[in-house]
Amino acid sequence: MPGIDAENIARFKKNAAAAAVTVVETKTLRQAVAYALDLCAKKPPREPLPTEPLHPAESPSRREEGTERILAAPGLDAKNAALLDTLGARRDLRILRKGLRAYPAGIDLGLVLAEAGIAESATCLVDATDEDVRLATMLCEISVLILKKSAVAATPHDCASFLTERLDRDAAYLACISGPSKTSDIERVLATGVHGPLELHVALVEG
């Protein structure tokens, strides 16, 4: 595994700040997951559509109160998934790992692992071929991407072989994400959340 390039990390952080992306640095993956859970627990709950399926633990009255929060985290391995479940239960969050299509009105927070980063544009590369991974970064109000520091390269061309390798497969959907969903279409004033996330957080993890 390549080491961590401090210059790339510094550049990534600087460019992320310029693009209104929040960057946090954590020592471990566990801390990054805890950060996401914390964000989710503190945000105001999204407004669900009445057609959304009920969670077994959820009562219709609670939904009406609008206190339920959903965190979607597809694409985690078994160990991290178990960690998430334990921590999530403590925070009274509903954790989804698949079937996100059923939540068109949105989820509160999407937590996804990025596989590579680009310092020049503060970009995270996410292999979103799995539809649930894709939707987790699209339907949420807050998107949290976890990125290993050692996976941050300098320029897009440094990621060319990664892209080429993935696109060589039968099907691939690669998302290079560098900000929340944003628009300047009205009077050129920047506003976020027009379709996807209102906020993007990147957790840079040591290693």
Next chain:
Amino acid sequence: MQNAKTMKDFHRDLASALDDDFLRSTLDAFALAYRTGRAEVFADMDEPALVAAVAGAKDAALDKLEDLYLRFRSEAEKRGVVVHRAATAAEANALIVRIAHDARCRAIVKAKSMTTEEIRLSTALEDAGLEVVETDLGEWITQLRREGPTHMVLPAIHLSRHQVAELFAQVTQTPHPPDIGTLVKVARRALRPKFTAADMGITGANFAVAENAAIGLCTNEGNARLVTTLPRVHVALVGLEKLVPTVSEALDIVRILPRNATAQAVTAYVTWLTGRPTPNQERHIVFLDNGRAALAKDPVCRQILRCVRCGACANVCPVYRLVGGHKMGHIYIGAIGLILTYFYHGREKARHLIQNCIGCEACKQVCAAGIDLPAVIREIRSRLLEEEGAPLENTLLAKVMTSRRIFHALLRFGKWAQRPLTGGTPYIRHLPDIFRKSQGFRSLPAIAGAPFRVRWPSLPKRFDGRVLVGLFAGCAQDFVYPEQLEAAITVLNAHGCRVDFPLKQNCCGLPLHMLGERDAARALARENIRAFDAARFDHILTLCPSCASHIRHAYPRLLADDPGAGTGVQQFASRIRDFSSFLVDILGLSSATIRQSEQKICYHASCHLCRGLSVTRQPRELLTLAATYVPTEEEDSCCGFGGSYSLKFPEISRRILDRKLSRYEQSGADILAVDCPGCIIQFRGGEEQRGNRLRVLHIAEIIAGNLKQENGDRNG
């Protein structure tokens, strides 16, 4: 969408845009913000290298377009994606309607794509009974208003938050405050159900990679991601020219596109997708030809297929800035819009539009793909003349100007004929009424009593000069401002130059070339090359950067196929020089010969000097040497003259001039220094109307006026 059938209608449309104060202030603010933002976002990049990489990759791809298409198709088919090819717009529309019907689709969501606009796809789908919703916020707004986009990247830039709030109130049947954050949320809530209800999603593509049949989509809103994910069927309409061989070429496009479009380092999302979305979803890729394959073989115009649709050529266009996209393109907008209208929508639509270019070259300087947009615009004007025949005034002008004797005799006759109009002043004061209405915003200069060519024999000369300089006068200085040439000669004599003025020289030909009169422009080029016999001189100097830029860049192209032109054209083109760079780089002017005066001088960088010849440092150095130079914002934006442009579109020329002069007047300077006699005609004429708050001088006049005495004395 510009649809005017006659020039009169076109002027009427322009007038309505010029009356829209919101539009103008918005585009003004955008132009300024873009300028600064773009400089910042390219600050730590090698911009020319990136532009060259994009241009090179695109050119190479165009050479093997068919191969790339076949490779893409086979890679796509391997992955279960259906590839189609449509020769025309109608064919593409019919194809996509058929795909929709075959898959029993009813509701369609679209992401922004200029290619779908090009073929009016939404209209075709709606005519076939399908419901189409644009999901890009700006596109949705313009769709709800039943109008087209006014910018390729910011489709609703012409609208205010109040207009949007009103529109959304009608659509949702609820009032909304004119608060942008709220309006964006309204759109989010209104559009999300459309995504989930849609059977089909339609996108364009920013690039199509042949080696793995991937298409790329750059978006900020992320709507293209939902459009390609939620519906059962995805159709991408892709112009054939979007094909590139590998991921690497696509990455350069990803790097330059957002930087050049909106001065953003990257779009929030760049999506690369290949293969089928999921086994029960369909994906179709429709390649659109619509003239592209033929265009790829057109030696002069094929470069326009390099375009990455960043919209920068509109962002910096002084005309776009005044009138907006609905008047600056049929579907495609800006300089590239004028051009693509001709190729994709026909000469009826292009005929008037293509005239609405000043030729300031601002677009060429920022183009992400290094396209020489002004040259292609001139080329189309020539083709239109060849296809449709020239208007009478063009033919007459061409006849007169290519005969030096008739042209010069006429100019001299003009000196007598103008008398009743000038009242003995250097301006034409008594314009006929019909002319004054449109042209009265600036006084037109009178023709000089004696042209330079008549004064030349009696001017002081040095025969001991060490640098041999041939002087190319250009019409404006020969016949209108001969004193500027005389000032230059004073400076040259004082710095050891031996100047000669070949009397058989004629107009450089640029005005005719701008009108599309290519043969006449060629004839003039040959005449001047013969008149000079350039090898005799160390340098050929002109005080008119428009002439210099035309001689340097257009002569070799105009005479490329002329075996008679020989090496003469290269010798002439390589020796031609502008005044400022000659003084600084060749003569090395310094405070040894120039004194610094008390004058405060602001500066206008003429288009053909700063962009045409890339001379930017030297005039400012000269001004700093001779006076206090007062920098101002947008010194290098066009003055609005553009030769015959200001006669054809006075309503635009006037507004550009007013804005420039207001800024200069506010600078606190007492003199405006200019490099180009055309700009001087415009600025002096404008100042004469505004009360002469500024003196407008050619930089040669300023330097001559600040020669140290002993040097001035050596003159002659």
